[in-house]
Structure formats: C-alpha cells, structure tokens
Amino acid sequence: MSALADAVTNGADARLLAALPLPERYRALYLRKEDADMFAGVEDKDVSASLRVGSVVMPALAPDEVLVAVMASSINYNTVWSAIFEPTPTFRFLERLAATGGWAARHDLPHHVVGSDASGVIVRVGAGVRRWHVGDHVVVSPVQADDQDPATHEDGMLGVDQRIWGFETNFGGLADFAVVRASQLVGKPAHLTWEEAACNPLCAGTAYRMLVGEHGARIKQGDAVLIWGAAGGLGAYAVQLVRNGGGIPIGVVSSDARADAIRRLGCDLVVKRSDIGLSDDVPGPDEVRAIGRRLGSIIRGHLGRDPDVVFEHVGRATFGISVFVLKRGGTVVTCGSSTGYHHEFDNRYLWMKLKRVIGSHAANLQEQWECARLFESGALVPTLSEVFPLSEAPKAARQVQTNRHAGKVGITCLAPTPGLGVTDPALRARIGADRLNPFRVAAAVTA
Template identity: 70%
Template sequence: MSDIVLGGATQAEIERTPLPPTYLAAHLRVEDADMFLGVSDKDVRKSLRVGRVPMPELAPDEVVVAVAASSVNYNTVWSAMFEPIPTFRFLKHFARQGGWAKRHDLPHQVVGSDAAGVVVRVGSGVRHWKAGDHVVVSPAYVDDQEPASHADGMMGAEQRAWGFETNFGGLAEYTVVRASQLIPKPAHLTWEEAAVNTLCAGTAYRMLVSDKGARMKQGDVVLVWGAAGGLGAYAVQFVRNGGGIPVAIVSSEEKAAAVRALGCEIVIDRREFGLTDRAADDPAEAVAIGKRLGRIIRDRTGRDPDIVFEHVGRATFGISVFVVRRGGVVVTCGSSTGYQHLFDNRYLWMKLKRVIGSHVANLQEQWEANRLFELGAVAPTLSAVYPLAEVAEATRLVQTNQHIGKVAVLCLAPETGLGVTDQELRARVGADRLSPLLGAR
C-alpha cells in the first residue's frame, strides 16, 4: 500500500488496494500506566513502544490516512509519562458515549497529534474528500452534533485532542480521523515539513491572531516564552507577519541563533534577568524577576509588553502576569512546567489585565493558518527528523527540552524530501526559507 499511495496512484488504484489488517504505530500499553509511580525521571523511552496494532473499523464520518510523516508534541510527552493522569482514562470516558466511540477503549493507545499523508479510504458520509488527496490533520476532534461546536468548534464539551484524548493518533503508518479534521497539504512542502505545523501553528494562530485570542494588532509588543520551541517559533512568525514586535525568551545562545533565523530582532536569554526556580512558588520572587525583565523589555522596545504568549506555566506565569502592561493580555495554552500557578493577583485586578485560556484551534482558524504556509508567509519550524522506529528517542528529546522548533517523524515516507507536488512554488518561495531551523540543536 505505501508504494502505491506515496507513488502517486490514482483514486481508483488506491481504492482497489486492500488495507493491511495491522499497521506499525507508536503506542502505550495500559499495563504500563503505573510504571512511573515514585520515579523522578519518567523517561518516555521506557513507556513508548513501536509495534503492530489492529486497523480500526471506519465510521461514516471518518477517513483513513496513510501517514507519510508526523511529529512530536508535548502532549505525547504527557501521554508517555502518564501525567497528569493516564490518558487511558480519557479513552474510557469517551467510550461511554457508545456507538463508534467504543472503539477507542483499547488496551493500547496510538499517540500523536500531527500528521501529513494521503487519504486512502473515506466513510460513507464523507463528501468533500476522496482517496488520493494529500492532507494534513488538525488535532481538534470535534463533535458536530453539539450546539456549541457551531459557534466555535473548540467550545463543545465533547471536543477532544486527537491522539491524546482519543485513540488512533498520527505517530503511525495509518490513522483514522474525522473528515472535519482534514486540511489540504501545502503542495510545495515535503511530507516532513508539512507534518510539523498543524497543532503548534494552529494553536499559536488562535492565541495571537484570532478574535478568540489576544487579537494582536500592528505595533503590539509580544513577549514570547520558549521562543525557540514548537509553539514559540510559530508565535514569533505570526507576530512579525502581523506588524507586531516579538520579544523572544530563550535559554541558550543556540536557541537565540535559531530565533534570529526566524527574523526576531529582540532576543533575551533568561539568564539576563535571573530566572530562578523560586519564581514558581514565591509570588514576591516572580515580581522581583518581572521587574528586571520589564526593565530590559522597556529598554529595547520603549514599553511594557501588550501581550504575553504563555505556555510554560508554573515556572513563568507569575512573571507574565506582572510584566504585561496595564490592560494587557496574558494568553495561555498550556503548562509544561506545572499546572498550579501562583501569582500576585493585585497586579491582575488593579491594573485591569486579562488572562485568556486558549486551546488548539477550530477548523476555520486551522485553514487560515495553513493558507499562510501555502503563501510562503510562514515557514515550518522543522529542526530534526527521526524514523518511526526511533520515535521514543525523538520524544525524549522534547521531554528534556533539548530540541529546537519541531521534531518530525517519518512514518511511511522512506526518506526526507518527498511529497512536493508544486516545485515551481517551492522554487519561488525559496527552499532555503522553508526550513530555517533544520539541523539546529
């Protein structure tokens, strides 16, 4: 099947080729869920397995995608550490809906929330997609029968993160997704370049650009924590494209160089303002650090940040609340250093600041973000590529924050550089601009 699909077969040829009964996938086993109890270093290489799993049955509103490439996100790290709870609990909760949802409650979970590949089967209710279509996959698994979903797909109570709160994720040779998750793959990108964008770029787009997020405008100073990471590197690009001024926080000179390669001119190493672990537990320490950081930002931009792009969580949240300007916005989508945040609330209420929670992106926002890739206005933040057999090592790299940008995983694609169907556009955009972080470590 892989040779046929990736070799440019027709719709009819793909439909005539039988799907395999099993496929290779990165997955977790339910019997391992307690393996890290009392362990300080929850090394994901011990829990994340690569092996064959059964091909699931296809629901009417779903498609099967042959996954050429995927990528590692921090939710895969959480899954593989079984934190904050084992994600098998999500699968059991989902299965209680009955019907097709029961398929997800298995003794294994295929993880991964990004994918680029080729549609190979469509359910009986799918209208706008066919076998042979090249697609990327949105991680927003939305219930279109919930009223709230029709106002904003992320507001439905049954919205889930595919490959984290569902089974059949993208770090595999095949994945099963709802048709409402599909987005056309940018034709000038390789499989691995396309695979690293959807989750992080869509999330950053909603946080900064969408009317559901911070509503960034031209001239806004935007403080971006973890600016060399998967989310931060897209945030920096969206700020620049929107006429804002990104202020990047990084942890090393190597990461500073990577952020500068994305066009960010104001880069601050966290050692410059003395970021310490005490800020997580002592609001007074967070304020003291925030004062030092605020002086640096004002010196380099002339004002306090209008927006803080926050996803680090416990280690930085108190600083973010303090340092954003009066009336400014802290927009947060995660907490990689911990979910319990301590901060001095006086600086929030008395200075009329706002905190906005943001989660992934609805399908319209994902299509809007994807269009920027199609135009060459935003570059993939791909830095490294691993084969599926080494996905645990790739995930460990992200777990220990040793990566820059995004780490891709080749699934069915036998090598890098494949999947481009518009070489003219690739040449016009400039291949050197498409992976500015490739090889950065």
C-alpha cells in the same frame, strides 16, 4: 510493508489505492494500559521506556471518517504527557469516549496509538464523507469537534465533547495509518515536504488562535508581544505571526543557538533566561518580582514601554512573571503549562492594573484553514529542526521531554526518507528551501 502502504509510498493513483485491501495490522507508536503505573515513585519518567513501536490492529472506519496513510508526523508535548501517564493516564480519556457508545466504543483498547499531527494520503473514505476523496494529500488538524453540540456551531472548540485526536482519542498520527474525521482535514501545502507539512497544524494553529483569531488576544500592528519559549514548537510560530501582523516579537530563550534561530524568524528582541536570572526552579514571590523587574527593564530599554501581550504556555515557572511584567490593561493568553498546572501570581497586579487572562486551546477548523493559507503563501514557514524515523520515535519524544530540541521534531512514517512530497517545486524554489527551514539552517551554521 503491506501492498497498500507500498503503493502509497510509490505514488500510486487513487483507483489503485481504492482497490488494494487494507492491512489487518499496521505499525504505530503506542502505549500499553498495563504500563500506566510504571513510573510510580520514579523521579525521571523516561518516555522512551513507555512508548513502543509495534504492530496494532486496524480499526473499522466510521461513516464520517477517513483513513490516512501517514507519510510523516511530529512530536508534541501532549505525547510526553501521555507517555508519563500524567496528570492522568490517557486510557481514562479513551474509556470516557467509549462510554458515549456507537463508533466511539472502538477507542477503549489495551493500547493507545498516540500523535496529534500528520500529513499523508487518504486511502479510504467513510460513507458520509463528501468533500474528500481517496488520493487527496492532506494535513490533519488535531481537533475532533462534536458537530451535534450547539456550542460547536459558535466555535468548534466550545463543544463539551471536543477532543484532541491522538491524545484524548485513539488511532493517532504517529503511525503508518491514522483514523481521522473528515472535519479534521486541511489540504497539504504543495510546496512542502511531508515532514515539513506534518509539523505545523497543532502548534501553528494553536498560536494562530491565541494571537490572531477572534477568540484570542487579537494582536494589532505595533503590539509588543512577549513570547516565552520562543524557539520551541509553539513559540517559533508565535514569533512569525507577531512579525507578520506588524507587531514586535520579544522572545525568551535558553541558549545562544536558540537566540540565533529566532532572530532568523524576525524576532525583534531576544532575551536569554540567564539574563534575567530565571532558572529551572519555580520562583517564589520575591523572585518573581525581581525577575519581572529585570525583564521589564530590558524590554523598556529597547521599546520604551511594557509588553501589550504575553504568549504563555510554560505555566507555573513563568506565569507570575507574565502577569507582573505585562502593561496596564494588557493580555496574557495561555494554552498550556509544561512546567506545572498550578500557577501562583500576585492578583493585585491583575485586578488593580486591569489586566486580562485568556485561556486558549488548539484551533477550530476555520482557524486552521486560515493558518494554512499563510503557509501556502510563504508568509509562515515550518519550524522543523530534526527528523527521526518512526522506529526512533521514542528517542525523539525523550528529546522533546528533556527540552533538547528547537522548533518541532518531525517523524517520517511511511515516507521512506525525508524530502519527499513536494508537488509544487516552482513555489518552493520561489520561497527558497533555506527560508523554509530556518531551524535546520541555524543548526547547520552552529555545527
């Protein structure tokens, strides 16, 4: 460990952190460009084979960037996409970014440091950074917005050159250090541990924009929201946001243990996939209608009506069912397609029943700050289920790839153990440690 990393883990003050030299290399989870074709013709693309933990070169810092000593991070599904090199190798993203010139040229390297979540301590600030300082405790939004694109000033997600950090850029968060734009930073909630704080920004911010923000479904009190994968990283935040907003969360999960976990979050109605005959295969048109009728019957039996909103991120396996089961005039809001991007659905149910589909992607900085307030007040809690050290990050990513997890899987980076980083223990005590860790409590009860 470098002297700077050691000082961070020992809680050194800002003056010492600024005075210590940067290491020339640092530890990171990365992919190699030479491995991009390694899964050609392979059915089980095991990400633990392509992801590597090792030493990489420390990059220079642009004027609008900060260097964060990463205490913790988490695994998101975009790291799985990166590691299977699909639908395109992310090295192509890095090449396109580098082609824009200037500081962007640094990103085109034979290795890609991945990861789109982080919590940590700022150890360097670029010459153009005004609002942040060495020693600040922060979490990182995954969105790098293009502040020179006019559309960005309407909504940070609309700029043509908006990118997801650690997926479409290099120097991501699954590492001991990360290069971050100042416009990605949010203050770390003081009552959360490093790993609890790190698991929130990407998934919680995405769910907030989809459901609450003005660019999404804009749920209101009394809305019934069907949430696919409700015990996953995105779904578990969606359950909380719907409940907080006076809505009725309806969660679909794959097991009794996951059902118990989301009931702890306040899910009003829980449906298991087996209850509606949904398998791992993509259903055909007749199956879509049959599954949709079974699901609709369960929902109407409980609520007396169809759902107002469907929270979609599963994609090909569920999208047709979502369009079918939604109420007349309702909204499907989608942010991803973990089972496949090419969706098939019966368009008659969309146009003749006046339904809407809204595409949503990550969250702009204002939405991230609004979402962070909910964590700071205890209205939202982390969905962390397990924590691995960075040395075992490939194993953790494989667990996410094969859906053998609930909520979010955390990664400690410079933090020597889980449980560190709390600077407001009084608030933590008022909220309650068990309430802050519903998925870990559920796992302990199940065990």
